[in-house]
Amino acid sequence: MATIEECRAALDQLSVNLARADGAVRTTAALDRSLSCHITDLDTTFTGRMSDGRIQVAAASPGPPASRAQIRLSMTGEDLVALVDGRLHFAKAWASGRVRLEAGLRDLVRLRTLL
Template identity: 75%
Template sequence: MATIEECRAALERLSENLTRADGAVRGAAAPDRSLSCHLTDLDTTFTGRLKDGRIEVGSTEPGPPREKAAIRLAMTGDDLVAMVEGRLDFARAWASGRVKLEAGFRDLLKLRSLL
C-alpha cells in the first residue's frame, strides 16, 4: 500500500509533468480551479488548486473532502502512484470505476485531453 508521502510525491511529479506539457494538455491544465484528491484506502484527502498548469497541493486532511472542490478525484493511493508512473492508464481506470472524477461540464470538456 502506498503511503501518504508517496502519494504527495506522486502529485508533485504529476504537477511537474503538467508544467512540461504542451498543446491541448497544457491548455487543459491552465484553468484556476480548486482540486481535491481523496485516497480511499488511506482515508486521506489532498486539497489544493490546479493553477497555471500546475497542481499546488495546499493541505492534507483525514477523511473525505470537507468542501466541494471544482475538480474532485477519488482513488486508492496505489492507483495514484501507478498512474503517475505510467503503469495504469487513467482513461481505463476511470472507465472501470477505479478512479472517480467529478467536475463541472466545462471542466470535464477541458480535462478530456488529459484522459
C-alpha cells in the same frame, strides 16, 4: 499500499508533468480550479488548486473532502502512484470505477485532453 508521502510525491510529480506539457494539454492544465484528491485506502484528502499549469497541494487532511472542490478525484494510493508512473491508464481506470473524477460539464470536456 502506498503511503501518504508516496501519494504526495505522486501529486508533485503530476504537477511537474503538467508544467512540462505543451499544446492542448498545456492549455487545459492552465485551468484555475480548486482540486481535491481523496485517497480512499488511506482515508486522506489532499486539497489545493490547479492553476498556471501546475497542481499546488495546500493541505492533507484525514477523511473525505471537507468542502466541494471544482475538480474532485477519488482513488486508492496505489492507483494514484500507478497513474503518475504510467502503469495505469486513466481512461481504463475511470471506466472500471477504480478512479472517480467529478467536475462541472465544461471542465470535464476540457480535462479529457489530459486523459
